[in-house]
Amino acid sequence: MIKATLALFAATAFATLPSGAANEEEDKSALLPPVHGVSPDNPHSRPPRDVPLVIFEDTQLLAADADDGHDEEDDYAPILFERLQAQFPDRFTWNEDEEHWVDARGEYTWDDENECYWQTVTAERLTRGRQDYVQLCASCHGFDGDGYGRSGQALRPPPRDFRQGLFKFTKVDSEKLPEDDALVQLVQEGLNGTPMLPWDIHENRIRDIVVYIKSLSLPELLDEDGEIEEDATGWRDPYGQIGVMVAADDDPWAGRETEAIAAGEAYYHNYQCYNCHPGYATTARMNELGGKDPSYTYRDGITLPKVVEDSSYEVLGYAVSIIPPDFTWHSMRRGETVADVYKTIAAGVGGAGMPTWKGSVPDEEIWAISYYVRHLTDTYKDKSATRMQFMRDVKAGH
Amino acid sequence: MSPFPSTRSSPETRSSTRHGAGRPVSRWRLAGKLTALLAVALLPLACGDTRIHPNPSASTFGHRHDELFMLITALTGVSFLIVLAMMAVPIIRDRARPGKKAHYDHGSSLHDKRFTAIVSVVVFIVLDAWVLFVSVTDLREAWWNYPPADSEEAYRVEVLAQQWAWNFRTPGIDGEFGTADDVVTINQLTVPADRPIVLNAASKDVIHSFFVPDMRIKRDANPGSVNRVWFQTKPEAAGNDYQILCAELCGFAHYQMYANLTVLSQDDFADWEQDASALAVASFDADDTEAHWAWDFKE
Numbered sequence: 001m002i003k004a005t006l007a008l009f010a011a012t013a014f015a016t017l018p019s020g021a022a023n024e025e026e027d028k029s030a031l032l033p034p035v036h037g038v039s040p041d042n043p044h045s046r047p048p049r050d051v052p053l054v055i056f057e058d059t060q061l062l063a064a065d066a067d068d069g070h071d072e073e074d075d076y077a078p079i080l081f082e083r084l085q086a087q088f089p090d091r092f093t094w095n096e097d098e099e100h101w102v103d104a105r106g107e108y109t110w111d112d113e114n115e116c117y118w119q120t121v122t123a124e125r126l127t128r129g130r131q132d133y134v135q136l137c138a139s140c141h142g143f144d145g146d147g148y149g150r151s152g153q154a155l156r157p158p159p160r161d162f163r164q165g166l167f168k169f170t171k172v173d174s175e176k177l178p179e180d181d182a183l184v185q186l187v188q189e190g191l192n193g194t195p196m197l198p199w200d201i202h203e204n205r206i207r208d209i210v211v212y213i214k215s216l217s218l219p220e221l222l223d224e225d226g227e228i229e230e231d232a233t234g235w236r237d238p239y240g241q242i243g244v245m246v247a248a249d250d251d252p253w254a255g256r257e258t259e260a261i262a263a264g265e266a267y268y269h270n271y272q273c274y275n276c277h278p279g280y281a282t283t284a285r286m287n288e289l290g291g292k293d294p295s296y297t298y299r300d301g302i303t304l305p306k307v308v309e310d311s312s313y314e315v316l317g318y319a320v321s322i323i324p325p326d327f328t329w330h331s332m333r334r335g336e337t338v339a340d341v342y343k344t345i346a347a348g349v350g351g352a353g354m355p356t357w358k359g360s361v362p363d364e365e366i367w368a369i370s371y372y373v374r375h376l377t378d379t380y381k382d383k384s385a386t387r388m389q390f391m392r393d394v395k396a397g398h
Numbered sequence: 399m400s401p402f403p404s405t406r407s408s409p410e411t412r413s414s415t416r417h418g419a420g421r422p423v424s425r426w427r428l429a430g431k432l433t434a435l436l437a438v439a440l441l442p443l444a445c446g447d448t449r450i451h452p453n454p455s456a457s458t459f460g461h462r463h464d465e466l467f468m469l470i471t472a473l474t475g476v477s478f479l480i481v482l483a484m485m486a487v488p489i490i491r492d493r494a495r496p497g498k499k500a501h502y503d504h505g506s507s508l509h510d511k512r513f514t515a516i517v518s519v520v521v522f523i524v525l526d527a528w529v530l531f532v533s534v535t536d537l538r539e540a541w542w543n544y545p546p547a548d549s550e551e552a553y554r555v556e557v558l559a560q561q562w563a564w565n566f567r568t569p570g571i572d573g574e575f576g577t578a579d580d581v582v583t584i585n586q587l588t589v590p591a592d593r594p595i596v597l598n599a600a601s602k603d604v605i606h607s608f609f610v611p612d613m614r615i616k617r618d619a620n621p622g623s624v625n626r627v628w629f630q631t632k633p634e635a636a637g638n639d640y641q642i643l644c645a646e647l648c649g650f651a652h653y654q655m656y657a658n659l660t661v662l663s664q665d666d667f668a669d670w671e672q673d674a675s676a677l678a679v680a681s682f683d684a685d686d687t688e689a690h691w692a693w694d695f696k697e
């Protein structure tokens with residue numbers, strides 16, 4: 001009886017087995033190398049290496065540049081020590097004669113020659129950071145921090161090469177190195193629309209990873225004699241400057257959103273953001289907004305972004321082009337709110353050709369532009385008719 | 399300590415006053431507790447909690463999946479009830495009563511064996527064969543019924559999974575992969591409504607799985623090979639967004655690996671494709687060969 005049952009089962013299964021299933025099997029066995037950058041015969045793909053997980057040496061990283069009293073706003077040192085003092089009272093004392101801070105624990109030390117503070121990071125802390133980095137970040141950013149991890153290959157924009165010490169969206173003046181808090185916030189918030197995720201791991205772990213990332217920006221900076229190059233960047237460079245996140249407390253347009261958007265439209269086209277980003281008005285209107293002669297014409301494809309070809313971001317020695325976002329199309333990487341957009345525009349985008357606008361443009365105007373840009377991104381969320389129509393009209397007018 | 403009172407007293411319970419040694423268990427109390435537990439477990443069902451139902455299918459053949467699911471639930475549910483009823487008979491009929499000993503039986507007589515065999519054949523034919531027949535029909539007529547290779551109507555997408563993102567490449571207006579107007583996006587796929595969408599899924603690193611619950615499709619994306627999957631959105635899906643998930647544990651941030659599927663009406667889509675291709679051409683960098691991943695589409 002049992003045998004009969006089994007036979008019946010086999011017969012039914014056989015009878016109902018579709019021919020499709022057999023095809024499916026054949027198809028699967030046809031192995032294709034699917035990706036240029038990832039196929040086994042790609043000359044660039046590197047063999048897996050042994051990654052030592054333990055770091056044996058304490059490392060010194062630039063903690064703050066000199067407090068020379070000239071340029072209060074740009075000096076990170078007073079802000080850093082103020083914060084540290086709030087956290088650990090009595091730990092830091094001001095040395096009147098030599099005019100620098102003294103750390104009772106010896107973690108922060110003053111370098112008289114280069115006029116900067118160094119932070120000594122213990123091997124233990126770096127090791128912790130490295131372990132998390134390898135587990136969480138290396139798949140994209142690479143085991144050596146070169147931005148060429150297995151999953152990071154063929155990604156555009158490419159994952160950051162941490163050896164360069166160049167950052168885009170830290171909301172810190174793009175010519176300076178970002179403070180720790182800026183990097184921590186960035187890692188926690190992620191970059192919208194890129195595979196850089198918001199990492200919801202404990203803040204202390206992120207801080208350790210950040211310290212480790214900072215320690216990576218060394219080897220590129222030494223010339224043949226082992227001397228630090230003049231134009232070096234990175235946290236091992238005593239000439240480096242550390243900046244603070246742009247503050248966005250007093251919004252001059254609060255409560256006057258419509259006005260701000262209208263003003264922003266004028267400023268946006270006035271400051272020629274359309275040289276890289278698209279222009280968002282007809283030729284006639286752009287001339288009117290920019291105070292130009294009615295016969296003035298613009299670059300070809302003004303309704304499309306103009307790609308920055310030789311950016312500072314290299315993949316295997318090739319400087320990848322960077323696309324200035326079209327605000328009605330791309331998602332804003334760190335711009336959920338008007339204040340976020342303000343910070344990004346004010347700080348600029350490091351290494352990508354997007355200038356630091358704070359200082360060269362009055363604050364009020366940057367705020368207005370932020371309202372306008374934010375307004376443009378709203379059409380991004382509207383997937384169909386309105387967005388399409390908006391750009392149709394603009395294009396028809398060129 | 400076990401949540402249920404026990405007649406066998408352990409050293410700890412012996413000293414406790416509540417479960418004193420030799421205290422008889424109240425069978426009714428136990429039954430009461432079990433009933434309460436069951437009631438709590440079934441509460442969401444009773445309240446009509448929508449979280450236990452999937453969203454209605456947005457694809458033309460997704461309803462087949464739901465029907466198969468309901469069929470299996472009904473068949474197994476009914477047979478479960480039958481088995482329960484058949485167990486209840488000897489439990490009640492043969493139990494010990496005042497003046498009657500309990501009746502024990504190993505079911506080893508020829509009669510019993512024959513009965514068992516007949517029941518298994520009937521269960522097999524009714525349950526397994528039925529479900530097998532329906533699922534194979536579904537696969538043949540829907541999931542494996544790919545649009546023909548030369549189909550003009552089909553919209554083709556190459557899906558490249560990676561830790562922890564979805565890369566999509568669509569052929570742009572020229573309809574060919576590996577050209578300057580290919581639209582390459584990350585974590586965002588835009589497709590037309592009411593047209594067959596054929597996808598090729600592959601992976602850069604580890605195994606991922608391309609899962610669109612609302613379309614009732616799921617397919618592994620493996621490194622080194624290309625898997626096909628297709629669906630067709632209903633016309634009324636136009637204008638909606640759906641979730642694309644990774645259904646294969648692929649590392650630490652697997653839980654964050656999701657993308658967005660936007661369905662546009664055919665007119666909106668034509669406009670969208672025009673714009674997307676123009677943007678792609680404007681930002682195409684011919685020398686950046688590494689970014690030009692694409693493969694011969696597997697129909």
Ligand SMILES: [Cu+2]
Binds near residue numbers: 560562605606646655
């Ligand atoms: Cu995955």
